[in-house]
Structures are given as C-alpha cells and as structure tokens.
Amino acid sequence: MTTPTNYYADLCTEMYEILHPTAPQDELAFYLSYAREGDRMLEPLCGSGRFLVPFLERGFNAAGMDSSAEMLVKLRVKAPEAEVECADLLTWTPKRTYDYVFITSGSMSLFTDPEACRRILEKTKAALAPEGVFVFEVDTVATSLPDDADWRTSVEVKTPEGFDLVLKSKNRWEGDTRIQYSPSIYELRREGEILKREPMDFQIRLYAPGEMEALLHEVGFGTVRTYGSYAKTPATGIEEMFLFECRV
Structure with a gap:
C-alpha cells in the first residue's frame, strides 16, 4: 500500500518526538493568547500533542484530530483522557462548532493542492461558532x-x-x-x-505575500489579520512565516 503524502509513520514520529518534545514557548504563547475559558477549541493536525497537551494542562476544553495513528498513540500516552480523533482533514466532517480553531507550526503548508487548501478553509469556516476565530500559519517562499x-x-x-x-x-x-x-x-x-x-x-506549499489573504477572503472570512511573528507584529512581506487571525 502506498503511504499518503506527508504521512508521519513510525520512524518519522519517533524522530519528531526526539527533536520536538515540547512546543516552542513563543509559539505556544501566541496560540494560547486566543484561548478563553469556557470556549470549545479544536486543533486539527495536532500530531503528538506538543500544543494540545499544554492547552489541556491549563484546563481548556480542547480537542484534537490528526491523520497519523502513530502520532496519536504518542499523544494518548501523554494525555490518556484527551478527546482526539484519527481522521483526514480533507474528508473530515465537523460534528459541532468551535469557538477557536488553530493549526500550528506551518502545518497548513502540508496541503500543496490549492483546491484542497480551499476546501479546508471552507470547512473550517463552517465549523466556527458565530464569534469564532481561526488562527494558523504557513511557510513562505523565503x-x-x-x-x-x-x-x-x-x-x-x-x-x-x-x-x-x-x-x-x-x-x-x-x-x-x-x-x-x-x-x-x-x-x-x-x-x-x-x-x-x-x-x-x-x-x-510555500506562500507569497498576499496569496493566502486573497484565498481567505474568497471563502468568506471578513476579517483577516496577518502577522510576521509570534509577537503579533504586522507582516511586511519578507518573513519566513505568515500567521493569520481569521474571523467571519
């Protein structure tokens, strides 16, 4: 059987755990800054939980999803009671709405097909509660x-x-x-x-300045803020990553 593109299997997962046992503190603080007590949260592409577990440790109502069963095994060791689902984001159907959805570490760049990326953005928008926020980052052409x-x-x-x-x-x-x-x-x-x-x-998929913003507006996000750092400094167009704060 052919392994899907970008699938984190056994050895990849093992190396990831050795190299990235915890989330970088500046990146974690950035994503935590949008979390509010009582909100229902979702981290698609949660992997082995280096971001999701700190959310749970702080008492937030956060769930996760990932297509790699191997990565989720590692997550469940760290947080046996975590609400996680093994599913492909492209075919996943949300069963509820969320106040906060976040995709960390440039993982949106793993979806190299523009139409696949569009479907994910549309699906995420549909999964947001009326006042919800979607926050994510992509890698850039730099x-x-x-x-x-x-x-x-x-x-x-x-x-x-x-x-x-x-x-x-x-x-x-x-x-x-x-x-x-x-x-x-x-x-x-x-x-x-x-x-x-x-x-x-x-x-x-690496992004040029303005490219993702145009797509976000096309799928119906009314307010999009673009940052060039985890300190929320506005993007200037030369950063190695773009961070997006999106609201309907």
Whole structure:
C-alpha cells in the first residue's frame, strides 16, 4: 500500500518526538493568547500533542484530530483522557462548532493542492461558532531550499534504546507551483546495520505575500489579520512565516 503524502509513520514520529518534545514557548504563547475559558477549541493536525497537551494542562476544553495513528498513540500516552480523533482533514466532517480553531507550526503548508487548501478553509469556516476565530500559519517562499544533486543525511539522532535514527532527504524547489519537494528516507540503525527503513513523500506549499489573504477572503472570512511573528507584529512581506487571525 502506498503511504499518503506527508504521512508521519513510525520512524518519522519517533524522530519528531526526539527533536520536538515540547512546543516552542513563543509559539505556544501566541496560540494560547486566543484561548478563553469556557470556549470549545479544536486543533486539527495536532500530531503528538506538543500544543494540545499544554492547552489541556491549563484546563481548556480542547480537542484534537490528526491523520497519523502513530502520532496519536504518542499523544494518548501523554494525555490518556484527551478527546482526539484519527481522521483526514480533507474528508473530515465537523460534528459541532468551535469557538477557536488553530493549526500550528506551518502545518497548513502540508496541503500543496490549492483546491484542497480551499476546501479546508471552507470547512473550517463552517465549523466556527458565530464569534469564532481561526488562527494558523504557513511557510513562505523565503524558506525555499536549494536543489540537492543527491541524497544527503540531514538529521541523525539517538533513540531511547540507543539506536541511530537517520533522516536522508533530497530537496527540489518548483518555483512555478511554489512547492518544496523533499522526499525523505528514515533509517533505524544498530552499529551500522539498517534495522528498518521508512520512505516519506514530504512536500510543502510555500506562500507569497498576499496569496493566502486573497484565498481567505474568497471563502468568506471578513476579517483577516496577518502577522510576521509570534509577537503579533504586522507582516511586511519578507518573513519566513505568515500567521493569520481569521474571523467571519
């Protein structure tokens, strides 16, 4: 069976947990700044819970969703009572409305097809309560990477068991579509012997200034604020990420 694009499987999840055990404090503070006591909140693409768990620890009524069963296993270890659902955001149907929906860490950029992105924005808008807010971020064209002539080892870490976990990748930037292709291979090694190999078709859509704002207005968001930092400084168009605060 072919693994879906951008799917976080076993080895990818293991490396993610080692490299990103907790949320960066400035980013976490940014998303927490929109949380209000009593609001119902949702984090699509919650992964292993590095943002969702701090929300729950603070007593917020927050639920999560992710398509990676492997990532959700890690989340449930940290927060066994968490309300989480394993589902694909593209085919997910919201069962209720939310006062606050947030997608962290540039994960919206994982949806490289413009029509898929539009459907997600429309679905999220429909899931918002009348006074609700949708907050997310995307990576920008300023983060595009030079093409690689060959595979290269980009990350190498030790697992808790003492094995070597290695990530090899090969970047290719497609300027016309603004897609950064980074096919990857994860390898679990013991004294040089490969115990397990896991391919990943990783790609992200990078955004130019004004591009996402136009799409948000097209799908019906009336108020859109664009920030260039977690301190909520207005975007100037040269940042490596754009953050959006969207209301109907």
